[in-house]
Amino acid sequence: MKHFGDIAxxxxxxxxxxxxxxxxxxxxxxxxPSPDGFGDREAAxxxxxxxxxxxxxxxxxxxxxxxxxxxxxxxxxxxxxxxGFADYRGNRQYVSVGNLHNERRxxxxxxxxxxxxxxxxxxxxxxxxxxxxxxxxxxxxxEGQGHVERLFTLDIEAFDWNCPQFITPRFTEEELAxxxxxxxxxxxxxxxxxxxxxxxxxx
Numbered sequence: 642m643k644h645f646g647d648i649a650x651x652x653x654x655x656x657x658x659x660x661x662x663x664x665x666x667x668x669x670x671x672x673x674p675s676p677d678g679f680g681d682r683e684a685a686x687x688x689x690x691x692x693x694x695x696x697x698x699x700x701x702x703x704x705x706x707x708x709x710x711x712x713x714x715x716x717x718x719x720x721x722x723x724x725g726f727a728d729y730r731g732n733r734q735y736v737s738v739g740n741l742h743n744e745r746r747x748x749x750x751x752x753x754x755x756x757x758x759x760x761x762x763x764x765x766x767x768x769x770x771x772x773x774x775x776x777x778x779x780x781x782x783x784e785g786q787g788h789v790e791r792l793f794t795l796d797i798e799a800f801d802w803n804c805p806q807f808i809t810p811r812f813t814e815e816e817l818a819x820x821x822x823x824x825x826x827x828x829x830x831x832x833x834x835x836x837x838x839x840x841x842x843x844x
Contacts (some may be wrong), residue, residue, distance in 0.1 A: 642678060643799035646671040648763050678721025686760055688714050696748040697740035707737045715783050727781040741766050755812055757805035763798040764774035
């Protein structure tokens with residue numbers, strides 16, 4: 642793998658950093674040894690995600706961002722440098738699929754809103770028909786999600802963790818339920834105690 646900055650920090654980006662006073666800080670970052678692949682922290686983070694955003698570019702140069710969602714773990718770690726996910730029938734626009742025929746480079750944002758964390762990925766994507774790759778389709782399929790049509794594999798070139806600044810915490814129904822469960826149980830206990838006291842006082 643490369644440093645994220647080796648790809649993202651083009652000559653023009655470096656010029657902007659130099660002009661605005663951050664070039665020295667980022668130059669030090671890319672001097673450190675680059676990772677060989679995802680570590681335990683990244684693997685656990687990826688496995689816990691139930692959605693991500695993926696950007697592709699059309700043959701006309703227009704960027705397109707697609708939101709992908711599914712059960713936790715639908716984005717699978719196939720190797721320390723490769724991810725994959727199964728593609729099911731959606732709105733049938735095929736914008737990302739079409740873009741990848743011309744340009745395989747992609748950028749992904751994986752968000753953890755409750756903990757205000759973001760993992761950025763840069764890589765190359767490949768789309769394959771599920772019927773032509775049954776072993777991979779079986780590996781990427783998620784039970785209960787329907788018929789797998791296509792398979793996406795992502796060869797990751799670099800990744801970077803973003804700072805939490807400006808990430809607004811958001812919570813799924815499942816996360817809210819887990820967080821509020823102790824309060825709900827306490828409220829139910831208080832209601833039961835209140836009903837009991839009313840009954841005792843009414844005697």
